Amino acid sequence: MIRVLFVDDHEMVRIGVSAYLTTQEDIDVIAEAENGQDAVDLALSLRPDVILMDLVMDGMDGIEATRQIIAKWPEAKILIVTSFIDDDKVYPALEAGATSYLLKTSKADVIARAIRDTYNGESVLEKEVTAKMMAKFSSSHDVPLHDSLTKREMEILLLIAEGKTNQEIADQLFIALKTAKVHVSNILSKLEVQDRTQAAVYVYQNNLL
Incomplete structure (x- = not known):
C-alpha cells in the first residue's frame, strides 16, 4: 500500500x-x-x-x-x-x-x-x-559534458536515469553506499545539473540509454 x-x-x-x-x-x-x-x-x-x-x-x-x-x-x-x-x-x-x-x-x-x-x-x-x-540544458559545449565522466560514473548515471536510489546503486555495483553517494555528487557536478531528476533528463536528451 x-x-x-x-x-x-x-x-x-x-x-x-x-x-x-x-x-x-x-x-x-x-x-x-x-x-x-x-x-x-x-x-x-x-x-x-x-x-x-x-x-x-x-x-x-x-x-x-x-x-x-x-x-x-x-x-x-x-x-x-x-x-x-x-x-x-x-x-x-x-x-x-x-x-x-x-x-x-x-x-x-x-x-x-x-x-x-x-x-x-x-x-x-x-x-x-x-x-x-x-532547452535549459542545451549546451554550446564543443565536447559533451558527459565525456568527462569516468566509465564507472557513466554506469551510475544510467542507473540514476532508471530511477535507482543510492542504496540500490551500491547494492547492484557491489560498492559502499558512501562511495555511491560520492560518485553521484561528482556526476551532478560534471553535468552541471542540480539533482537526479535533471541528470535523468540529461540522459534522455543525449540519448545515452
Missing part, C-alpha cells in the same frame, strides 16, 4: 482527487493539508511514501514546503501537482527536491500512475516540463 499525503489549498480538489485515489487498491491517502506549513509538519511526522504537493498556497507555498521537507528528510518523494508551468515555478520546485511534476489538468488515472512511478523511484515530468528542462 502506497501511503500518500495530499497537499492542496482547495478543498474540492482534495475531495475529488482523494475520492478517486480511494478506489485504487494500492493507494491510501493517509492525511491532507491545505498549506505548506501543515505539509511540512505532517510529512515529517507521518513519513508518507509519496507527497502530492500543490505549489500556490496561502502562507508557505509548495516550493518552500518541498525545500524544508527535503532538507530534513532527503528521501522524501514529492510529486508536484499544480496549474502552473511557468519557469519561476518549474525550476525552483525541481531544484527544491521534487521528484515529479504534473499539471492539474492531468487525468485522475495519470496522477495515480505517477504516484506509483514516483514511489518506485522514477521521475514523472509533464511533457512541457521535459521540454523546458531539455
Whole structure:
C-alpha cells in the first residue's frame, strides 16, 4: 500500500482527487493539508511514501514546503501537482527536491500512475516540463559534458536515469553506499545539473540509454 499525503489549498480538489485515489487498491491517502506549513509538519511526522504537493498556497507555498521537507528528510518523494508551468515555478520546485511534476489538468488515472512511478523511484515530468528542462540544458559545449565522466560514473548515471536510489546503486555495483553517494555528487557536478531528476533528463536528451 502506497501511503500518500495530499497537499492542496482547495478543498474540492482534495475531495475529488482523494475520492478517486480511494478506489485504487494500492493507494491510501493517509492525511491532507491545505498549506505548506501543515505539509511540512505532517510529512515529517507521518513519513508518507509519496507527497502530492500543490505549489500556490496561502502562507508557505509548495516550493518552500518541498525545500524544508527535503532538507530534513532527503528521501522524501514529492510529486508536484499544480496549474502552473511557468519557469519561476518549474525550476525552483525541481531544484527544491521534487521528484515529479504534473499539471492539474492531468487525468485522475495519470496522477495515480505517477504516484506509483514516483514511489518506485522514477521521475514523472509533464511533457512541457521535459521540454523546458531539455532547452535549459542545451549546451554550446564543443565536447559533451558527459565525456568527462569516468566509465564507472557513466554506469551510475544510467542507473540514476532508471530511477535507482543510492542504496540500490551500491547494492547492484557491489560498492559502499558512501562511495555511491560520492560518485553521484561528482556526476551532478560534471553535468552541471542540480539533482537526479535533471541528470535523468540529461540522459534522455543525449540519448545515452
